[in-house]
Amino acid sequence: MLKSWIENLVFGNFFMAFCAWALLEHSFHILAPGTKAPNSLIVFVFTATLSAYIFCQLNSALITKSNSISRRISWVKEKLFKNCIVLIISSLIFTYQLFKLEMHIFSLVLLFGLVTSMYALKTESLNIREIPYLKLFIIAINWLFLTCFVPILYLKIDINMRSMSFLIGMFAFIITVILPFDLRDYDIDKSVNLKTIPHLISKWGVVLLSLMLSIVFYKFKTQTTPIQDNQVQLLALICALMPLASVGAMKIKNEYYYLVGVDGLCILLFLSTLL
Numbered sequence: 580m581l582k583s584w585i586e587n588l589v590f591g592n593f594f595m596a597f598c599a600w601a602l603l604e605h606s607f608h609i610l611a612p613g614t615k616a617p618n619s620l621i622v623f624v625f626t627a628t629l630s631a632y633i634f635c636q637l638n639s640a641l642i643t644k645s646n647s648i649s650r651r652i653s654w655v656k657e658k659l660f661k662n663c664i665v666l667i668i669s670s671l672i673f674t675y676q677l678f679k680l681e682m683h684i685f686s687l688v689l690l691f692g693l694v695t696s697m698y699a700l701k702t703e704s705l706n707i708r709e710i711p712y713l714k715l716f717i718i719a720i721n722w723l724f725l726t727c728f729v730p731i732l733y734l735k736i737d738i739n740m741r742s743m744s745f746l747i748g749m750f751a752f753i754i755t756v757i758l759p760f761d762l763r764d765y766d767i768d769k770s771v772n773l774k775t776i777p778h779l780i781s782k783w784g785v786v787l788l789s790l791m792l793s794i795v796f797y798k799f800k801t802q803t804t805p806i807q808d809n810q811v812q813l814l815a816l817i818c819a820l821m822p823l824a825s826v827g828a829m830k831i832k833n834e835y836y837y838l839v840g841v842d843g844l845c846i847l848l849f850l851s852t853l854l
Contacts, residue, residue, distance in 0.1 A: 589838045590654040591665065592632040598842045599628040601849035602726035602749075608852040609745060609804050611734050620733060623676035624725055627688075630669040631721075633662055635699045651834055684732050691724050711774035715761060719753045741803055748799030751792040752848070755821040758785050759828035759841045782829050789822035796821070813851045820844060 588594050600616075603624045607616045616624075640655045655662055677688060697707050698717050707713065727749045736742055761768070761775045762785055768775050777785050797818045800806075806814060824841045 586654055589835065590651045591658075591662070592629055592636070594839060595632055595842060596625045596629040598845035599624050599722070599726055601846045602722070603730065605845075605849040605852055606727050606730040606745075606749075607734075608849075610730055610736055610742070614734075616730070617733075619676055619679060620729070622672060623680070624729070626669040626673035626676065627725060630666055630673050631692075631695055633666045633669070634696075637662060637666065638699050651838070681732075684729060687724070687732075688729075691721055695721055709773065712776055712779060714768075714773070715754065715757055715776050718757055719750065722753045722757075723750050744799045745803045748796050748803065751795040751799070752821070752844075755789045755792045755796070756824070756841060756844055758789055759824045760837055761785070762825060762828035763832070763837055786822055786825045786829075789825040793818040793821040807854065809854045810851055813847075813854060817844060817847055817851065820847075 600621055603616050603621065607614050636651070636655045637659075640652050641659075677685060680688065694717065698714075707717075723746065727746055731738070731742055731746075758776065761777050762782060764775070765777050765782065769778065776788075780788065797814065800814065821844065824844070827836065828841075
C-alpha cells in the first residue's frame, strides 16, 4: 500500500509539481519578501508542471517507444488510464487558470508551451530533439520561466540588476539540478545518437561544471538576498550537494535518487528561506 502511494506521488509526477511550487514560493519570497504566491498562480504552476511531465512520459512510453528500461516508464504503461485521467483534469485546470492571467503572461506561456510540445513530439518533419546539446537548455529555460520569470511579471517587477542577478543565479541552480539526469541518460542518449552536455565535456566535466555553477548560484544568491546567519549553513549545504548530485549520478541508477533526492534540492532551497 505504501509502495503504491509512493509510486503514485513520484512516478505520477506529483512530487515534481511540488518542486515547481517550492521554486515558485522561493521566487516570491526573494522578489517580494513577506508576499506569498497567490493560490491561483500556485494551481497554475502545479498543474502546468504536472500535465507537461505526464504528457512527455506518455509520449515516451507510447509514441516514441523509448528504449528506457526504467520502472517509471513501466509504471506509466501499467497505469495508462489513470495517467490519462490525471492529464485531462490537470490540463483543464491549467487552461482555466491560464485564461485568468494577464495577456502578456498568457502569450509567453503559450510560446513556451509550444516549444515544450515541439520538443516532446517527435515527427519526421520536425524533430528538435536531435539538435545537439539543446535538451538541457529547453528544460532549464522552461523551469526558469515558469517558476522565476512568471513571478517577476506577475509582481510587475522591473528588469534591473537585482532581478537579472536573481534569474542568473536561479538558472545556474536549475541547470545543476538537471545535469544529473543527463548523466543518468548518458548511455540511452548515446544509443539514439542524441548529443547532450555530458557527451561534449565528459562525465567528470559535468561534475566540474556543476561545481562552477554552484559557486555562481551562491554568488548571485547572496547578491540578491540578505542572508541571515542561520541560513548560511543550509545554503552552503545546498551548494555542496549540487555538484555531489552529479557525482552520485555517475554510479547510482535508482530512480528515487533522481526523482526525490536530486529534485528535492528545489524543496530544500525553499525551506532555506523559512529559517
